[in-house]
Amino acid sequence: MIVLLLPVDHFLIMTVYALLVSAFFSLLWREQRVERWKLFGVLLGSLVLGGLAVAWLMYPFPS
Amino acid sequence: MSAAEETALERNPFLAAALAWVFPGLGHFYLGRRRPGVLFAIIVTVCFVLGLSFEGRLYTIESGQPLTILATFAVYGAGLLNIAARLLSSNPGGSVLAVTYEYGCAYLLTAGLMNLLLMLDAWDIASGKKP
Numbered sequence: 592m593i594v595l596l597l598p599v600d601h602f603l604i605m606t607v608y609a610l611l612v613s614a615f616f617s618l619l620w621r622e623q624r625v626e627r628w629k630l631f632g633v634l635l636g637s638l639v640l641g642g643l644a645v646a647w648l649m650y651p652f653p654s
Numbered sequence: 655m656s657a658a659e660e661t662a663l664e665r666n667p668f669l670a671a672a673l674a675w676v677f678p679g680l681g682h683f684y685l686g687r688r689r690p691g692v693l694f695a696i697i698v699t700v701c702f703v704l705g706l707s708f709e710g711r712l713y714t715i716e717s718g719q720p721l722t723i724l725a726t727f728a729v730y731g732a733g734l735l736n737i738a739a740r741l742l743s744s745n746p747g748g749s750v751l752a753v754t755y756e757y758g759c760a761y762l763l764t765a766g767l768m769n770l771l772l773m774l775d776a777w778d779i780a781s782g783k784k785p
Contacts, residue, residue: 595754596707604708604757608764611701615768618690618697619775622785 710758
């Protein structure tokens with residue numbers, strides 16, 4: 592039996608994905624606490640805003 | 655002698671990489687990096703479990719579908735999580751009709767690939783290539 596752990600909300604699922612990936616790479620690539628938080632913010636912002644930008648660019652295509 | 659060289663002398667890179675494959679973060683735990691090890695374990699496990707809950711596919715190699723070789727390699731990167739999920743899941747192929755299917759596949763593939771990177775990282779730390 593499958594239990595859906597998150598609501599089916601595209602933005603929420605994308606944001607959680609961005610959070611996990613950002614946390615992973617900031618831990619992997621940086622040693623200092625401040626540097627980690629900086630990279631986390633940059634990655635998270637890039638992924639979420641990049642995702643929104645791509646979605647906006649694709650908006651006219653189905654029609 | 656630097657701390658990295660001391661670690662390289664004390665720790666076996668093969669064992670560190672193997673432990674990192676078995677369970678996310680275990681390689682770092684073995685290398686004495688407990689806090690990152692626990693955080694890596696949480697991140698990769700959450701990613702994998704969410705992928706399963708989204709009814710993503712645990713890929714297997716299919717003839718005529720060469721990209722499934724890469725996908726299978728990626729999913730098997732998750733180590734015991736992947737094996738346990740295959741054994742315990744009633745539907746390891748996922749549900750292609752589920753609205754979250756593509757998200758599930760992305761989460762599962764990402765979890766496996768992240769763990770493969772952790773294997774390489776554990777190897778580098780144990781062999782003294784990374785401080």
